[in-house]
Amino acid sequence: MKKVVVIGSGNVAEAIAKAIVRTPEYVLTQIYARNHTEGPRLAAQLACPYAGEPKELAQADIYLICVSDRAIGPLSRSLDFGNGIVAHTAGSVELSALAPNIPHRAVLYPLQTFTKGRPVDFSSVPFFIEASDPSSLDTIGKLARSLSANVREASSKQRAIIHLAAVFANNFTNHMYSLAEQILHDADTPFDVLGPLIYETARKAVESGSPRAAQTGPAIRNDFQTKTKQRDLLTAHPELEKIYTNLSNSIWETSKKI
Amino acid sequence: MKKVVVIGSGNVAEAIAKAIVRTPEYVLTQIYARNHTEGPRLAAQLACPYAGEPKELAQADIYLICVSDRAIGPLSRSLDFGNGIVAHTAGSVELSALAPNIPHRAVLYPLQTFTKGRPVDFSSVPFFIEASDPSSLDTIGKLARSLSANVREASSKQRAIIHLAAVFANNFTNHMYSLAEQILHDADTPFDVLGPLIYETARKAVESGSPRAAQTGPAIRNDFQTKTKQRDLLTAHPELEKIYTNLSNSIWETSKKI
Numbered sequence: 001m002k003k004v005v006v007i008g009s010g011n012v013a014e015a016i017a018k019a020i021v022r023t024p025e026y027v028l029t030q031i032y033a034r035n036h037t038e039g040p041r042l043a044a045q046l047a048c049p050y051a052g053e054p055k056e057l058a059q060a061d062i063y064l065i066c067v068s069d070r071a072i073g074p075l076s077r078s079l080d081f082g083n084g085i086v087a088h089t090a091g092s093v094e095l096s097a098l099a100p101n102i103p104h105r106a107v108l109y110p111l112q113t114f115t116k117g118r119p120v121d122f123s124s125v126p127f128f129i130e131a132s133d134p135s136s137l138d139t140i141g142k143l144a145r146s147l148s149a150n151v152r153e154a155s156s157k158q159r160a161i162i163h164l165a166a167v168f169a170n171n172f173t174n175h176m177y178s179l180a181e182q183i184l185h186d187a188d189t190p191f192d193v194l195g196p197l198i199y200e201t202a203r204k205a206v207e208s209g210s211p212r213a214a215q216t217g218p219a220i221r222n223d224f225q226t227k228t229k230q231r232d233l234l235t236a237h238p239e240l241e242k243i244y245t246n247l248s249n250s251i252w253e254t255s256k257k258i
Numbered sequence: 259m260k261k262v263v264v265i266g267s268g269n270v271a272e273a274i275a276k277a278i279v280r281t282p283e284y285v286l287t288q289i290y291a292r293n294h295t296e297g298p299r300l301a302a303q304l305a306c307p308y309a310g311e312p313k314e315l316a317q318a319d320i321y322l323i324c325v326s327d328r329a330i331g332p333l334s335r336s337l338d339f340g341n342g343i344v345a346h347t348a349g350s351v352e353l354s355a356l357a358p359n360i361p362h363r364a365v366l367y368p369l370q371t372f373t374k375g376r377p378v379d380f381s382s383v384p385f386f387i388e389a390s391d392p393s394s395l396d397t398i399g400k401l402a403r404s405l406s407a408n409v410r411e412a413s414s415k416q417r418a419i420i421h422l423a424a425v426f427a428n429n430f431t432n433h434m435y436s437l438a439e440q441i442l443h444d445a446d447t448p449f450d451v452l453g454p455l456i457y458e459t460a461r462k463a464v465e466s467g468s469p470r471a472a473q474t475g476p477a478i479r480n481d482f483q484t485k486t487k488q489r490d491l492l493t494a495h496p497e498l499e500k501i502y503t504n505l506s507n508s509i510w511e512t513s514k515k516i
Contacts, residue, residue, distance in 0.1 A: 069481075069484060092484055092487060112455055113459060113462070115462060115474075118462065124454050126451040152451075154445070157445075158447065160488075161441060161444050161447075162442065162451070164488050164491050165439075165441040165452065166438070166452065166455055167475055167477075168434045168438040168441065169434060169435055169456050170456075170474075171473065172434045173434045173459055173460075174459055174462075174473055175469075175473065175505055176426045176427060176430045176431045177431070177469035178469040178473060178509075178512060179426050179508075179512075180426040180469075181423075181468065181469055181470055182470075183419060183423040184423045186419050187419035187423075188416070189412070189416065189420055191468065193369055193384040193408070193410075193420070194423065194427045196384065197371060198427050198431070198460050198464055200370060200371055201428045201460075202456050202457055202460040204371070206450070206456055210449065211432050211436040211439055211449070212439055215429065215433065216371060216428075217425055217429035219425075219433075220429070225327075225328065229350060230421075230425065233422050243504065243508060244425075246500070246501065247430050247433055250437075251433050253497065254433070
């Protein structure tokens with residue numbers, strides 16, 4: 001059984017640590033976290049030792065750094081990982097952010113959004129891996145495949161692009177839901193009426209394999225009459241009107257590309 | 259059993275006609291459609307009579323007009339509905355678009371996106387109803403409740419706002435998926451890697467009841483470093499860079515509103 005230390009106590013640390021505990025091939029040796037409230041809480045939840053000081057870091061085969069993007073570099077320089085493989089889990093941080101004196105460096109990026117208290121089915125989550133050397137790639141690849149059936153190699157550059165696509169599919173999509181929520185206030189209508197539409201829109205895009213081909217609505221028909229009526233409804237929300245116009249134009253322009 | 263005629267042969271007509279056929283209280287008397295290819299095809303599929311000429315329109319208790327927004331008014335003026343209730347099914351068309359000499363006018367708007375060949379579970383689809391008189395409202399309300407457990411009254415103004423919210427939650431959300439699809443091309447990565455993220459983003463928003471409160475990512479953290487890196491990745495796509503900047507700003511502004 002390989003020993004894994006999870007570093008961090010946020011949403012990603014929690015999700016990954018819980019997934020490690022469920023694998024037969026890996027043991028969660030320690031939760032290491034500078035947050036002396038969340039760290040011990042997560043460790044207790046997983047019945048695993050906790051450490052909060054550099055000298056207490058346990059020896060392990062794999063260290064998974066699950067901290068904020070900016071903390072990855074400094075943290076990697078502040079700890080002694082011995083001969084263990086050190087992997088961060090961030091989409092938009094390069095492999096080279098890890099201290100170059102660490103002999104085995106890697107990335108294990110799960111393409112998913114993690115929320116405290118929401119269970120995650122890792123088996124279908126795509127993992128993107130990268131490493132400083134073939135043996136580290138092999139080791140981190142085995143760990144990834146024990147968590148998920150969907151594992152791919154990606155360079156730091158590719159991973160940054162994939163993470164950017166995820167910002168559109170997650171943050172910007174959620175913002176569209178959020179703007180819809182604001183608009184519904186004007187009709188005294190609760191957000192939950194949009195539930196079936198939101199689910200069907202997601203399913204249709206994923207099942208068809210091409211959201212571009214699945215587009216419908218006034219913008220792709222270039223339906224001036226409806227677009228004018230809809231912009232008129234937004235005169236009290238100039239920011240929303242601007243977004244409406246920009247995205248309607250973008251849908252139309254996208255539809256014309258070959 | 260009340261008699262229903264469905265007018266039209268597009269996606270909405272197909273979905274609603276199929277749902278009517280499944281109810282015990284209503285009989286689909288006829289598909290009336292000017293499209294002499296799609297109309298007979300849909301009627302045959304439902305084992306129901308077809309008509310394509312005004313004089314052939316069958317007598318019925320309820321006529322459901324499922325045609326394009328612009329065709330609703332002219333069509334309502336071109337047919338003799340006798341004493342039947344005439345309802346259109348469009349989100350952004352006013353009740354008053356129906357010819358005023360029709361004695362019983364109504365709206366039956368299902369808040370969902372319909373796609374040829376994709377089955378729809380109507381039982382959870384929100385229906386918004388409106389009518390010219392209490393007896394028509396009662397009749398159309400009964401039909402709506404036989405199709406769905408989620409039926410509400412909404413004025414034409416409210417319905418237009420709800421439909422606009424649906425444009426954000428469906429067309430604009432799908433456009434975010436579509437832009438993510440374009441971005442992934444740059445990393446030689448297929449769109450399907452985003453499936454689990456897209457589903458989790460949808461579930462999280464709907465289950466939490468407030469996507470605004472559920473927002474995450476670089477924009478809401480106002481993380482300049484990541485935003486700059488991500489804009490740099492989009493220099494080859496100036497339109498996408500503009501959308502990235504506008505939506506990031508909008509997420510940040512929205513987060514500051516009380």
